[in-house]
Amino acid sequence: MELLMTNIKKSFDLVKVLKHAQIHVKSSEVHALMGENGAGKSTLMKILTGVYTKDEGTIVIDNKEVQIHSIRDSEKAKIAFIHQELNVLNEMSIVDNMFLGREITNKFGLLKKKEMKALATEKLQLLGLYVDADDSIKSISIGKRQLVEIAKALLLDAELIIMDEPTAALTEKEINLLFKVIRQLKEQGKSFIYISHRMEEIFEICDEITVMRDGTFIGQKKKAYTSFDEIVKMMVGYDLYERFPRIDIEPKDVLLKTENLTLEGKFEDVSFDVRAGEILGFSGLMGAGRTDVMHAIFGSCPATSGKIYVRGKEENIKSPKVAKKLGIGFITEDRKNEGIILDFNVSENLILPSLKDFTKSGLINNKMKLEETEHYKNKLNIKMASPTMKIANLSGGNQQKVVIAKWLHTNPSILILDEPTRGVDIGAKKEIYEIINGLKAAGVAIIIVSSELPEVLGICDRIAVMREKRLVKIFNRAEANQENIMDFATRG
Ligand SMILES: Nc1ncnc2c1ncn2[C@@H]1O[C@H](COP(=O)(O)OP(=O)(O)OP(=O)(O)O)[C@@H](O)[C@H]1O
Ligand SMILES: [Mg+2]
Known part of the structure; x- marks a missing residue:
């Protein structure tokens, strides 16, 4: 045809x-x-x-x-x-x-x-x-x-x-x-x-x-x-150099640490740590258990055994509310079910996790809400006709940017991003990496779950590989390449 x-x-x-x-x-x-x-x-x-x-x-x-x-x-x-x-x-x-x-x-x-x-x-x-x-x-x-x-x-x-x-x-x-x-x-x-x-x-x-x-x-x-x-x-419309911008800084204190974290049937014995000013990547095949580990850390589906330490102190994170109080943010991969509410407009979606900052005696401050939306629209280059348009009418990639913006606003000190650039265009990917780098420079501990190997290799400082519910390897950036990551992700 x-x-x-x-x-x-x-x-x-x-x-x-x-x-x-x-x-x-x-x-x-x-x-x-x-x-x-x-x-x-x-x-x-x-x-x-x-x-x-x-x-x-x-x-x-x-x-x-x-x-x-x-x-x-x-x-x-x-x-x-x-x-x-x-x-x-x-x-x-x-x-x-x-x-x-x-x-x-x-x-x-x-x-x-x-x-x-x-x-x-x-x-x-x-x-x-x-x-x-x-x-x-x-x-x-x-x-x-x-x-x-x-x-x-x-x-x-x-x-x-x-x-x-x-x-x-x-x-x-x-x-x-x-x-x-x-x-x-x-x-x-x-x-x-x-x-x-x-x-x-x-x-x-x-x-x-x-x-x-x-x-x-x-x-x-x-x-x-x-x-x-x-x-x-x-x-x-212009030359785009460096798809993966990097900044090198010395990581500081361990902000998050897990020990033998286990949730029967989902993941077993997962132990790792991540420091302030560090990006830890999570690689592996779909279904290896990466997302489930993140839900455990965020309290949305807690582990049944093992320990989580936040800033050196053992914590019992039994709900997202507890996680948020501890400064943990989670940008989920499943934006349709967890990330956004399709019936709400863009700015309503944007302020969801930080609603109380915009509310005074039960009323939402509209002016502040719209100003914030404008701020993130510029910062992330979100393409939308107006902040009050339904988020369902944004293009797929622009919806993803709104999800990212809404968590940035909560100022997390530990930020988990699950497939943050899925469906995002090449220019915007770079913008998102730059924002992540900015957070890294500001001392945030960052975890990125990603199935795109070029991305993991391009921006992470260390790379954890999961296979069949277990964390099987943690690479330093210098040792990792596509082949050895795939090898650990699939071998067995
Ligand atoms: N029903 C609609 N009402 C209002 N605006 C719409 C509607 N559908 C699409 N748009 C707007 O049209 C523009 C193009 O959207 P479209 O979904 O075609 O982009 P795309 O190229 O597929 O992007 P992506 O790579 O993010 O999927 C966007 O700015 C979007 O917000
Ligand atoms: Mg599209």
């Missing part, structure tokens, strides 16, 4: 989000769509798939102009969209998910269960996924759910599959499997539009790259004839 979208325009309440967007995808091609957070990538794809309607512009498929007003229209045009946040329904079975809204029935309107299961199983196996299609979707990993979504696209006979940040929550192994499937389908003539902020991945899997900035088409390049630096420059 050949797709050409030209001069696409779209405004939301007078805010021009797409000014002049364009993309040209050919058949048998993996086409990257790149741009900073809020550039309009997801919006452009939502127009292509009938979630939004465009204000202006044309969509041409195989030399014929098409009108897409609904998701149905885009399905008819053989386009499938796998969303940034996987919208699968947790209680349903795999097969019901795949046939949702297009169930096969007999002439009496009864579901043809066997037939649907057979069809679903066939598509799943084509992708190397051997699961029972009657199992619930929540019983399989996010990586596998991603494959289920692709299988669903195959059921629809899609010729163009759009993936918005598909690998954000995938393990190394799952990413490799996904790429294998993409390559295999590409050989069969299918095309992909692939959105990601992970540069290494783009250069591995994509053939063409379209860059947009601020709702506008900037250019299209063949991967073979461009470079990392050129793409980044097109995205941010």
Whole structure:
């Protein structure tokens, strides 16, 4: 399939989000769509798939102009969209998910269960996924759910599959499997539009790259004839040197220390410490237990045995309230469930953990609230139309920045960040590293859980590796590299 979208325009309440967007995808091609957070990538794809309607512009498929007003229209045009946040329904079975809204029935309107299961199983196996299609979707990993979504696209006979940040929550192994499937389908003539902020991945899997900035088409390049630096420059508008800025300072007192921390079934015997002015990274595969350890330290899911010392004193952290009193902040990885409240506006979300600073005799000081929002908007370069817009309408990466801002405001002396730059664009990543470095210089003890090895290696002073619920190694920065970290993370 050949797709050409030209001069696409779209405004939301007078805010021009797409000014002049364009993309040209050919058949048998993996086409990257790149741009900073809020550039309009997801919006452009939502127009292509009938979630939004465009204000202006044309969509041409195989030399014929098409009108897409609904998701149905885009399905008819053989386009499938796998969303940034996987919208699968947790209680349903795999097969019901795949046939949702297009169930096969007999002439009496009864579901043809066997037939649907057979069809679903066939598509799943084509992708190397051997699961029972009657199992619930929540019983399989996010990586596998991603494959289920692709299988669903195959059921629809899609010729163009759009993936918005598909690998954000995938393990190394799952990413490799996904790429294998993409390559295999590409050989069969299918095309992909692939959105990601992970540069290494783009250069591995994509053939063409379209860059947009601020709702506008900037250019299209063949991967073979461009470079990392050129793409980044097109995205941010200037040369970006040093992806991982570093500062070297001598760490001071141990602020946090754990001894044999254990939570049955989640993690065992985890012992480490982190000092003022130090960044300790936590590496490992998804599911190794890293996030659970952080929840124990923060009191949201306490350990059953072992000890936690804060500034040398043993503490019983049985709730987040206790943790916050001790100066511990936690920026969680699961921003949708724990980080933000989608129904609230941006500034309401921002002040949540420090509500009392903004409240006087039960009333929230609105002026202060808006000033703070403005402050962080500038500091973190958060792209939003107004501080009172619903956070649900911010782009994915900008939501992440709000989550970070709300914890910065609480002035923690120990700060835990779980996947802080997931979904964040390359320029903003650097801004976040600089903020983290600023906290480090100010003597905060910092823990970063991250699945991106270049990031862990780039900014951490020491790197703890977890494997199967245990902390198996702590590297000094100088000794660590991708290979030996992966080795400890997977060996066994
Ligand atoms: N329904 C909406 N109402 C108001 N503004 C919106 C709406 N949807 C998107 N926007 C705004 O449009 C801009 C583009 O958002 P979009 O989600 O397309 O960005 P993106 O390029 O996908 O970014 P990211 O990399 O962070 O996912 C953002 O500034 C966002 O706040
Ligand atoms: Mg997006």
